[in-house]
Amino acid sequence: MKAAKYLALVIALALVGSFVTAPVASAQDAKVIKIASHSPLSGGQSLLGTAIRNGVELAIEQYKKPIEDMGFTVEFVPFDDQATPDVGVSNAQNIVNDPAILALVGHLNSGVAIPSSEVYNRADLAMVSPANTNVNVTDRGYPTVNRVCGRDDAQGAAGAQYAVEKLGSKKVYVLHDKTAYGEGVATFFAQAMEAAGVEVLGFEGTTEAANFDAIITPIAALEPDLIYFGGIYNQAAVFFKQARDKGIKANFMGPDGMDGSDLAKIAGEAVVGLVYTSAAGPASVYPAAEKFVEDYKAKFTINPEAYAAEGYASTQIVLAAIEKVLSENGGAMPTRADVAKAIRATTDFDTVIGKISFDANGDPKVATYYILQVKNADPAKWGENELVSSVTAPSPLTAKEMMEGGMEATPEATKSN
């Protein structure tokens, strides 16, 4: 037995030795800039986490050229936070200690993003979030924390406005998935609805992912005319399908978590007519999105799930900022603080999901919430969902500035198409 152990050790050593001789010499002298993605790649939420990761990888591949021309190698490092705060924070420490990582795109879960960004912030590492809509992410006012997605408060309000004005809802039932995201956006939606005088028949959270029968029964009994699901599509789809099967006739509505073709794949006919809000501009408004979808499909042989485009857009911003810093400092290795400053200074930058400017808190200055309606049960035609309205809302900070500047700050609805 002992002999086997020692032998194993020797073999391990030999293996290590052979490893050493392999790829060491290359790329040692090249200056390396790394951009990390940080999202759940394993576990139940890996679907969306992987979408973010893929979006980042695709963007780096497509936009790294100018930086590489200046003599740098741009590398992509994906991290898996397992949707768990402890793992996220531990990874964050790993990330900030790698001096080559100049910026990071992540997370999926606000519960992971908030503690992890404490670590990034102390190390001046810029984070651009593709998916954390929770208000607490940016409201802490850190110079390093930004997001390209909307805020729960604004998104909930935008959805509510449409529900009241266009759908004419009188009685609404609000359901959420008991995550920071789902509960947050559902809360703001419900508050806005109540403020508009709509009767909120129920406000319920559930972690159930499969069998919604027992949750649907009281909804059927209360007969709402609108059901709002604050959550992500693969849970929502099952709920919507089962609700229709149980004979519920109400309109369905949801936040940007509904934006995934699997919604139609799972729920089929049940979600035709569903309305969802999204901060990401649809292909009809942003033609670049169409090319993004094609490239994504070509590279990963799969439709881009929700937040893939946001991950891509975040990376576009990051790369542009690094490029800017590089061109200003004459090609020296940029510091993280400079990169963070440049990212925060992003103004009217064209991304795949629209023009983005950051306010002093890192929120998009003016976020446009698009309200889309599912038109077809065919998941392949998900991209053809109809843009029925859009609401432009300034970030709280911008709104405050506008107020102080004496300007009109109320959200303004614009009719489109």
Next chain:
Amino acid sequence: MLLDVRNAVKRFGGLTAVQNVSYTIEPRTLNAIIGPNGAGKTTFFNLITGIYVPDEGSIEFNGRKIKGLRPDQINRAGISRTFQNIRLFGAMSVIENVLVGMHTQLNINLFGAMSRFPTFQAQERRAQAKAEQLLEFVGLRDKANEIARNLPYGDQRRLEIARALAGDPKLLLLDEPTAGMNPQESLDAMSLFRRVRDDLGVTVLLIEHDMKVVMGISERIAVLDYGQKIAEGTPDEVRRNPHVIEAYLGRSTESN
């Protein structure tokens, strides 16, 4: 009177395991309960030690009602026991087994244990010394640090007795303590039981099948059959009792 059981009844479903048994023990005596298999002897022990609660009747120990107390409370009151099928703490060392038996004698104090104040350490030393004495008493002194499970059978029996004695009981219940022993071991065991009574002043009550042991050391014997006490008295009285003979030789003589 040390132990006073009155009209104890214990039923399991339809079966009455102990039926209206009254039984008393005087201090510092050696007593035995005998009876055929399934006569309810062990159940009777379990009633006394609180593992079962009698359905009817009362049990008084040392002038105190102990019916309904938990087994550990009864142990604290001064009744200790061994088991028919040896139940040592197999993975613990011999001396640790005895120390567990001393539980009721020690001042169990969480903060003492955590802080190891001198008082606690002194108590531990005393307990250790006493445990060693007890092991000496049963003849296991040189095996103190062995693992209980590895002891030979006879030693395990003796260790169980040492463990039971560690709590300074007034009454010691021994459940078939010589079962499986060879004649020499039985003789040693008998002298041990006597020393328990004579040297330590502990009253002994034992269940036993080996008549040589029973008749050799018991001062009073009670006979159980079908859960009922059918006889009680000195060894000679019991030996001559027709009911006992009947119970042991079977009922074939009884006309049907």
Next chain:
Amino acid sequence: MPALQRAGNWINLYILKPIGQILVFVVVSAAIMSALALLLGAVLNTPWHGIDLLKTRKGIDLFNQVVKQLPDMLLDGISIGFVYAVIALGYTMVYGVLRFINFAHSEIFMVGGVIGFEVMTRLGEANALSTMPPLFVILLMILMAMAFCGILAVVIERIAYKPLRGAPKLVPLISAIGVSFLLTDVVRAVQALSRNVFNMPYPLDRVGNPPRIFDLISFDPITQLSKGQQFLNPPFLQTRIPLVGNLTTNMTTVIIIVSAIIMVVGLNYFVNATKLGKGIRAVSQDQTTAALMGINVNQMITLTFLIGGALGGAAGVLFGLKVANITPYIGFFPGLKAFTAAVLGGIGNITGALLGGILLGLLEAFFSALLPFFPALGTGYSDIFAFSVLILVLLFRPTGLLGKKEDEKV
């Protein structure tokens, strides 16, 4: 004539009696739950002064709501309860024989759901889904899943549990946790590589429904199954089945309940009436003695895993039919609930698993459906109540509802 009589007895003993028992369980637990719900509805309907937690939503007549929802709650509870029961049987079988909680059972259940998806999708790809008799399709799915999961469970036992027999209890438990991590990721990897999917929706609407002819050309079930074709018939699984009065239920529920009953009765017959079943029971009582009596203990344990796995697989398909979407991570919660059900009924006891499953299903349905009427509580608390009931039951019956108290010989 005696032969006929014997056959009659046989039917009585192994078919009618268990079915009767199931019926009694269902009716009694449903009745008790309904009575309690109605009582609570009546009591809490009047404003419950002072206690904010027990205030009902404004403008809600709680009693009326209970009455209105009662049939739905009962049906929901019973149908999911039967699924829990079938999963719980797997836990209970293995526990009964090895005294070991097979944590990987929830993943075997998930694999069953995946097999169901694969069978259904492949049939769809071969354009057979719509032309084959629907019940045959479902039978095929269940049988395939049973076969695959049964073998899978046996393989797992061989690799991960068998070398651990005789080790302290917790060791195989950790191994089982390892297996469950392994299985979820293997399924995810396989699905990602073969179909590049994560969600595995069952093409339920296509069962027994020939689509219009031009849809058949280049039919890709993954992307087109819910294209909104006009079907010749209404979807088979949506067929309403009339029950009492104007109460109806759909075909899926009926299929679930019927298959679950068949499996419970079959298992009951197998364990109680066949030689192999007796062998399993003997091993579960005392392995050493069973071995001395000439029973091949290893064989019996393998058989137990085979049956447990097969039942888990079948439950996976039934669950898939019910919820329409399977993911590699779907197993955890139903597994947990089923395990709870097994304990509630008395782990190691087949009838207990059934009773526990039905009871837990009903509890869940009632709490989830009624808690939303208390704004300070809400659906989120339903699991708390379910677990509290479990703890209460165990307080008064420490070995579960039907568990036998193991009297230790002292």
Next chain:
Amino acid sequence: MIQNAQPKANPDQMARRSAIFFAVLLAFAFLLMPWRNATSGPNTGMGLLRIGTEYGAFSLLIFLVPLAALAGFAAGFSQRIAPHSPTFFQIAARVGGAAGLIYVAVAMIYGLQTTGSVGGMLSVQGMGIWVTLFTAAGLIGLTYNPNVTFIIVWIGVSFFFVQGIRREMTLFPLWSSIAFPMLTISPFLVLSIKMPRAAQIALLVLVVCVLLPMVGIEDTFYLELIIQISIFAAMAIGLNIVIGFAGLLDLGYIAFFAVGAYLWGMFTSTAADTVFKTSNALASPDAFWLFLLLGVIAAGITGVLLGLPVLRLRGDYLAIVTLGFGEIIRILVSNLSNISSNPIRRVNLTNGAQGLPGIAHPILPQGLYDLVKSIAAAIGVPLNTQSSVEAVTLQLFFYFLVLTVGGIAVIIAARLDNSPIGRAWTAIREDEVAAVAMGVPRVRMKLLAFAMGASFAGAMGVIFAAKQSFVSPESFSFIQSIFILVIVIVGGMGSIRGVLLGAVVVTLLNLQVLKNFSLLINSLKNLDWVVPIINFPIRNWPSQLEPARYERLVFGVLLIVMMIYRPEGISPAKRRRMEMQEAADQTLEEAAAEGAPRPGMDKIE
């Protein structure tokens, strides 16, 4: 491997064992040490593998010595091939050691050359001096105690190994996940090797209070790892009291952690205004120490509350009830954001799924920051920005805090184990009926076990909340309970040292080794590496099979393999080892009775 060194082992064996490890470790040192210097500029280092440079050739030469020893050992070990010759190994070790000394002298000169100051002695560049110290100590040790040599060399080599590797290196993930675990398990090696008590304590203090913080100041990820290890270790020790000592299976242990975390969180979160409708947090950060105590008490009380109803239950029934209890606590904290009858304007206690942000950490005196800054400068890691000083100081503070609290937990657990209370627990675990008959109050003892176990988790919960500055229900899921259980079982149930080792192994595996494996593959991908022999360009590896996505799978496989090949845990308690041994013996006997040729293959209980 070499732990549990038995005093009975013969001196030849000891020498041989020591020699072989000595050789292996020196080989590692030679391979890796010089890399550090390579970073001071292109091609100026003494990289061993830069064959063609003078240093490279030299290094290669002395690398061959231990390699020869290794080869000789491998050949000579099997007695069937050749009778072993201990003198050979001793010679090999001495030659290796001498070569090491020469090498070290060169390195030292080089180190002095580059730093040019004695102050650089502590600095990473002047590592030569450190190497000398360690090697000299090791060689002195060899003359009287090979084990001491071994452990000193182990500590020295792993420390330099960690220091020597740089983030810039392509294979950093690989090296760091070998080097850092080597360093973190060194305290266990110190403990498991027979040596004078004073030497043991000195080495422990050296590793824990000097070397690990040094490594951590330079790379705070290492500090984070140790902090998380310590948090999990303290919890595992608590769970070990419940499971390992008292034999009560608890599957909802994380609930007590949640109690501590939410206790501190609710009172100091910046969300306190939504929580308690006040404009300020209720407790000031100064109250941290008080709350640490309160966390212990609150979790202990919760433990008793859980214990009271479930004590009648045994085994698996207990398991499911504790599991249910854990879920109840988690569901409660995610639902207590709304405890009024108005669904929208709610009374909020825990902020629900949103989690409590901005939780305070204790305020540290300014002097501490300055101290850390100067220490960091002294060891050659200048902290330039205020935020980095703060970050490092805080991490160091939490490192020593968890270490202290964890240390107290270890002492308490060890003392309880070796007290009437511990004996009573063991007795209950072994035979409940007999224990009760011997006067052990079952209920009180079990409650005590629950309360003690819970209180450790409560204390760690408070620290965790302060460190993370954010808590949400996600941190307290069932899988976390399982994670701690895995630590206990993998480490060795009932054994405090085993549980600590389990915490190191499992946490490092989850947070460092598996992640680094993914990163390694990723960086090889970035390099366009082609796997030799099979000629597979790693770039073609499908992204569906990216290793980062299958860490759980690897973890699962490791658990299974571990349970099959070492079910008693890495470092089992004596009692457990004996139980397992007995089971194995039984199997042997049975196998012999059946005439089976290969014992241990087919165990029947």
